[in-house]
Amino acid sequence: xxxxxxxLRPWQVIIGGIFGLVLTIGLARFAYTPLLPALQMQTGLNxxxxxxxxxxxxxxxxxxxxxxxxxxxxRWRHRLYSMGLWLxxxxxxxxxxxxxxxxxxxxxxxxxxxxxxxxxxxxxLVLGWLMRQGRRPELGVHFIGLGLGIVxxxxxxxxxxxxxxxxxxxxxxxxxxxLVFFVxxxxxxxxxxxxxxxxxxxxxxxxxxxRWMLTxxxxxxxxxxxxxxxxxxxxxxxxxxxxLAGQGALAWALVGLAAMPAVFLWDKVxxxxxxTRALLLAFGLQTVSVILPALSGTLAAxxxxxxxxxxxxxxxxxxxxALVGRRAPQNPGKAMARLTLSYGxxxxxxxxxxxxxxxATGTFKGALWLTAAVMAAGMALLATLxxxxxxxxx
Numbered sequence: 001x002x003x004x005x006x007x008l009r010p011w012q013v014i015i016g017g018i019f020g021l022v023l024t025i026g027l028a029r030f031a032y033t034p035l036l037p038a039l040q041m042q043t044g045l046n047x048x049x050x051x052x053x054x055x056x057x058x059x060x061x062x063x064x065x066x067x068x069x070x071x072x073x074x075r076w077r078h079r080l081y082s083m084g085l086w087l088x089x090x091x092x093x094x095x096x097x098x099x100x101x102x103x104x105x106x107x108x109x110x111x112x113x114x115x116x117x118x119x120x121x122x123x124x125l126v127l128g129w130l131m132r133q134g135r136r137p138e139l140g141v142h143f144i145g146l147g148l149g150i151v152x153x154x155x156x157x158x159x160x161x162x163x164x165x166x167x168x169x170x171x172x173x174x175x176x177x178x179l180v181f182f183v184x185x186x187x188x189x190x191x192x193x194x195x196x197x198x199x200x201x202x203x204x205x206x207x208x209x210x211r212w213m214l215t216x217x218x219x220x221x222x223x224x225x226x227x228x229x230x231x232x233x234x235x236x237x238x239x240x241x242x243x244l245a246g247q248g249a250l251a252w253a254l255v256g257l258a259a260m261p262a263v264f265l266w267d268k269v270x271x272x273x274x275x276t277r278a279l280l281l282a283f284g285l286q287t288v289s290v291i292l293p294a295l296s297g298t299l300a301a302x303x304x305x306x307x308x309x310x311x312x313x314x315x316x317x318x319x320x321x322a323l324v325g326r327r328a329p330q331n332p333g334k335a336m337a338r339l340t341l342s343y344g345x346x347x348x349x350x351x352x353x354x355x356x357x358x359x360a361t362g363t364f365k366g367a368l369w370l371t372a373a374v375m376a377a378g379m380a381l382l383a384t385l386x387x388x389x390x391x392x393x394x
Contacts, residue, residue: 012188016188017123020084022185024088024114028088031156035157054355055355057108058351059112061347067337091107091114093172095168127325141263147255151257153252155249157174212385215385220342227316233358235251252306263315267319269315278319282312282319285312286313289309294365
């Protein structure tokens with residue numbers, strides 16, 4: 001399964017990684033968000049069940065993160081990343097084959113596993129390649145795939161819904177769109193290093209102190225909570241407002257459009273201000289973006305919240321994973337995965353809580369205020385991070 005790197009150019013590896021994120025995150029995970037309103041309307045899926053399916057998807061993601069946290073052999077990491085590419089297409093198409101809740105749960109769980117392969121294994125392979133090539137060890141360019149994946153899911157669902165009204169046809173059409181990204185993502189996979197890089201627990205602890213890791217894990221839990229609420233319910237929140245019906249796809253597309261250029265901006269902010277201060281700014285702005293739809297049901301508030309969310313979650317993820325990856329250069333993907341367990345835990349818990357709150361009250365506003373409080377707590381915890389990470393990077 002190894003890739004011959006001799007024929008691959010830098011731009012091919014980078015684009016391959018970007019397209020891999022479009023598949024494993026944009027389709028296998030994020031397509032659920034714009035497809036959810038039709039799924040609920042045509043199948044009778046209620047808010048609590050929708051939240052449960054989202055939680056199952058993130059349970060799959062967390063399972064993948066657990067595996068990635070313990071797999072040392074980079075060859076196996078490459079094999080699993082490769083498997084996640086084609087499995088992403090299968091999980092999207094599989095949702096159309098049945099309206100049986102257990103079957104949906106299985107496909108959403110597998111979709112979560114795919115998300116972990118793209119987000120952690122793929123990012124680790126790309127970051128390792130960048131460091132071996134002597135390039136700047138940042139993941140801003142790579143994580144364009146997150147924003148592009150959101151745009152593809154939003155625009156794709158909007159387009160296919162104009163042609164096929166049936167929810168199952170829409171899922172199948174999105175799987176077909178995924179084929180466009182699968183071919184280059186597969187052909188240009190990040191190559192396997194010449195020799196497997198193995199890092200022991202002792203070596204990892206030398207790079208990342210226990211206090212630092214626990215502080216980052218706590219703040220990243222809060223970031224995961226803020227991420228998943230908007231990632232799961234943005235379209236549904238907009239469509240619930242009578243004056244905003246039909247604008248859900250626009251809001252979701254704006255999330256992706258805001259995320260794509262933001263990755264470059266956050267890399268520059270981190271270089272100038274230092275990682276911790278840049279992360280604090282991103283946390284604060286994302287908290288504001290969460291509050292906006294809770295304060296007002298206007299289109300401006302909805303779109304402002306979507307843009308703010310897209311522009312900030314991408315920075316939090318990119319800066320956090322690159323930061324921990326640089327501290328464990330021998331196996332960055334493994335270090336990323338260990339930190340991501342807290343992010344994944346929030347993604348399992350938050351949709352269930354938000355779905356239940358929305359089911360009980362008929363609105364998502366309470367869930368949004370709770371999310372803002374969790375984000376504020378994470379921001380306060382992040383402020384206690386050891387001072388060495390405040391130093392600006394060269």
